[in-house]
Amino acid sequence: MKNENACFLEILFDKTQNSAVKIQSKIEKLLKQKLRNITKLEALDSSQKTVKLVICGSLNTIDECHDLINQFIIESKLNCIRITDDAGDIIRERAYPILSEIEQRFRQFINQAILDVEDVNFEYWETIADSKLQDKVELIRLKSQESRVPLHPLECTLFEDLLDIIESKVSKLSEDQPLYVADIIELLSRSTSIKRLKFEIEKSVEKISYWDRIFSRYFQDKQQWNSIKQSLKFVINERNKVMHHRPIRLGVINALLSKKNEIFSILETANFELTQEEKIETQQDIKDLQTAVDKTEYRLYPLGNSLISTDEFLEDLEILSVSEQKKLYERLYFLEHLANNDLLMNHHSFNKLPIKLHTNNIYIFKVNRLTRILCKLDKHKDYQHPTITLIGIFKRNSNFTEDDLLRRIGKIEN
Known part of the structure; x- marks a missing residue:
């Protein structure tokens, strides 16, 4: 246990910047109004490269000295490192249980808010975390x-990441991710025209907010959450000082107690008495979030310039003529036919095929528009009309050949 009446502060300074005599003289001048409460103040050569400043006094005295010394270090641009900070140790020891209470209460809230939803069990983690x-x-x-x-x-989630869980926004498709066969098939299942397809894509790139879909139901308004969020940011900052042995001031103890009371008071008013209808709605919202989170696995696939992104696809839809839209739509629906065809060797793998370009087994990186692939909009003389890379997905003994596939999507004529 540290002695609050005899707290040591020891700092190593760069000797090339100041001698021991100069450092002691400057510190004595800086702390002249505190000297009567300081029992020891000296600067000594501790090695050929360093000067060690030693100050001893009561907890309150050393705490008050910190600001003045820090200001001196910053203004003089001195190189230094603290090697002993008894006052800081005492303050950190007092702060830790307060920080622990706040953190555990917040974790408890997140867990309770999610488990309160109908049909959600302890395996919810994969639903809420990207x-x-x-x-x-x-x-x-x-x-x-x-x-x-x-x-x-949830017990292994860093404190600062808990805030991200509540404020995270996800989408079924991101604007810059490539479109995959599975994406197209899912979009087609909700579309009856190119216009509707465009609407579904735009809807899929809209951000889904965890706050809007789940956590807002437990607070009176967004201001309550904003208040907690600001308090938690302060708490997290001070927690880092405690956990990583950084300088911390005595006044932080009262500030943390105040933040704790504020956070607990608001969380106590959280409405966990959701109606059955609200629970069912929240359950569906969690399923929507799960669908969006699941999409992130597609991004694990290698990307190349030959892949078309969601926003590129939307750009192309804007410039298609009516006849081109019809061609595109027919060919997109053929993808769905392929995905459900029992001739495919691996349906799961097929759904995750990235849409690429190739001709005669040579990948073309200059063309990266799905509409150009499927509608044959490119007439470049150096290559034939490209198609989707589907090589090697058929059973070897299948009567449905690759030529049949290419003929069906219009790459070769009957």
Whole structure:
């Protein structure tokens, strides 16, 4: 246990910038109004490269010295590192249980808010977390398994990432991700025309908010959440100081207690008495979010200039003539026919095929428009009309040949 009446502060300074005599003189002048409460102040050569400043005094005195010393270090642009900070240790020890209470209460809220939804169980993690966060958390879980401690993913989520869960926005399709066969087939299932297809794509790239779909139901208004969010950002910043042994001020203790009371007070008013209708609506919203999260796995596939992105596809739809739209729509529907054809060797793999360009097994990187692939809009003399890369997805003994496929999508004539 540190002695609050004899707290040491030791700082190493770069000797090439100032000698021990100069540092002691400047610090004494800087702290002249505090000297009567300081029991020790000296600067000594600790090595050929460093000068060690040693100050000793009560907790309050050393805490007050910090600001003045920090200002001196910044203004003088001095190189230094703190090696002993007894006052900081005492403050961090007092702050830790407050921080722990706040963090655990917030984790409890997120868990309760999601489990309160109809038909949602303890395996909800894959529903609310995107692939990046899942990967990040999984690494932490794997490390914890070494000590054979069973942990829920939420327990392995970093405090700052909890805010991201509530404010995350996802979409079924992102504007810059490539379109895959599965994407086209899903969009076609809800479309009866190119106009409708365009509408479905635009709808799919709209961001779905976790706040709007789930967590807003538990607060009176957005202002309540904004208040908690700002308080939590302050808490997280101070938590980092505590956990990583950074300088921290005594006044933070009262500030943390105030933030704790504010956060707890708002969370106590959270409405967990959702109606059956609200629970069913939230359940559907979670399913929508799951669909959007699932789409992120497509981005794991290698990308190339030959892939068409969602926004590029929308651009092309804007310039198509009526006849071109008809051709495109017919060919897109043929993809759906292929996906459901039992001649395909692997339906799952087929759905995740990226749409690429090729001709005579040579990939073309200058053309990256799906409409050019399927509507044959390009008339470049150096290559034949490209088509979708579907090589090797048929059974070897199938009577349905690749020529039949190419003939059906219009690459070769009957």
